[in-house]
Amino acid sequence: MTRPDGRQPDQLRPISFFPNVAPNATGSVLVSFGETRVICSATIEDDVPRWMRAQRVEGGWLTAEYSMLPYSTLERKQRDATRGKIDGRSMEIQRLIGRALRSVIDLKKIGQRTVWIDCDVLQADGGTRTASITGGCVAAAIAFNKLLAAGKIRDFPMKKLVAAVSAGVYQGTPVLDLDYVEDKDASVDFNVVMTETAEFVEVQGSGEEATFTGEEMSAMLELSRKGISDIVSLQKAAILTADRAAPADLSSLFATFGRK
Template sequence: MPRWLVGKGEGWVTSEYAMLPRATHTRSDRESVKGKLGGRTQEISRLVGRSLRGIVDMKALGENTIVIDCDVLQADGGTRTAAITGAYVALADAISWAKSNSHIAEKSNPLTQSVAAVSVGIIDGIPTLDLCYEEDVAAQTDMNIVCTGDGNFIEVQGTAEGKPFDRNLLDQLLNLGAKGCADLTKLQIQSLSK
């Protein structure tokens, strides 16, 4: 439990993101061996944590801390969005376990929504969903979209890599990302119902 929350009757949800050494085509060293987390790793860990906290009622969670580990086994672009989407499933499962083991009151409902995330981009002028590594590198615009299960946005990160994009393309990317998140939400529901 973080010190600033002790005795306040609220919980906390956070995450740790890591890329395993063989997750990419070229083996990389474990950051733990280097003794320091890289900026990208810290940024993604924070993004995943923020995304999860956006759909959790901390009072309903009680004085419990949940840490979600997001280890990338195989990377092909979109690892941060995949981490968020998978982290929600792990969080829902952890809360279910905590309720059935009396760590969280059975009638309590800490999850206010689901959350999913997807990457979108503009490839050769065409809005594209769920970019792989090659598409991500070639994209004129790259964006990560995090949505709740009911379609509201938690976070949008977007950058023009080449030329700037106009409002029309932004709206197309947001709509495409929201649809992608909705499709992922259906898959999350299926996964959690098993």
Template structure:
């Protein structure tokens, strides 16, 4: 398979080295430093004993999960200004925050965390492609740690998290269908997908586009198969980190 090697020496269906360092932020209810190759993100989960005002106004039972995402100024080669210095949150940041929140809510029974909001904070220390997929993957680990702690402390009667969730990128780069793209591949990819799935193999979200290119049904099927393979491996790594 040497003809299928990529710039970093991986096979087309091979993940970057992935690691989890739990407990990176002691003041959070749960936290982890997740690394996908050179992409590194601190993910924390912090419980707040209140819910958004709209839930009270509409009489919605249970709790809520919401997320904030940011790329630290030194996470990229050229300094990235903080949103606070620009006076606004850019559209990409809002999109990723909503994606993280949706992904987490897909695997949590919100009725089992009444009157509580779980805040997910994802701060990118180093960006080399796949920051949103790493954030979702790390957020799941941080949330599981948080829920376990809340149960041990008697705050929750049962675990609200029914399943695990993880994400990975796939794409078409130099006519190859590849898994887990670093920046150099993502930048030049003809087709780029971000796939979010549960550990049970169910899709949560699929974001895909042709970058000035098109793709066939057959390519789409192969890309989704690649993503499913990668997420199954990532789910095993999440379980090992939590164990």
């Protein structure tokens, strides 16, 4: 079976992380999975939600917002603000991002603060939710490093990294990291969220008017495990270099994208 872009079944798309793209955020990164590009930022607010104060809950909170910019898809996507409400898909994805990141963060260590993870999709070519989780983790880690360096927190609150990737059954073959062409024609679609130590955080999967076997599910989960192991290595490199990196030169970034 030949994939549309020539990749092997177990091969990820080219993945890049460009830190410090949003100077006003505490931590930020532009993540690309092939032609899917998402700006993920972490902003720290010195306050907690009202319900936490009312219930006297210790520590802080992390929440996420996700949006696809109008020009991120082939046909213009209407802004949620214009519609007057967040669409169901965006709500589901931002809740997923929040759950994924809270699973690996000790919120008691951040004090009475809220971490806002904002994920804005610049271009969508499949896997925007998995790219958002992966980039959101990097942005949060960069932000926590800044808090630690400034003496605002005593311990690094992230217990381990978390990443996500898609897998599916395309033309009868389990494949890793589906782009849009594969995703729309896949008979099975999975999104897998795992920690760097290969623990599952969440698995979303379904047949698209089709069924799948236990063997196919096992194959997709193994492909995801392998892919996330590779992604985590890239996350670590991005986090380690972020404190030494100058604010990103966006013109050079887009020139880089144009060569892909």
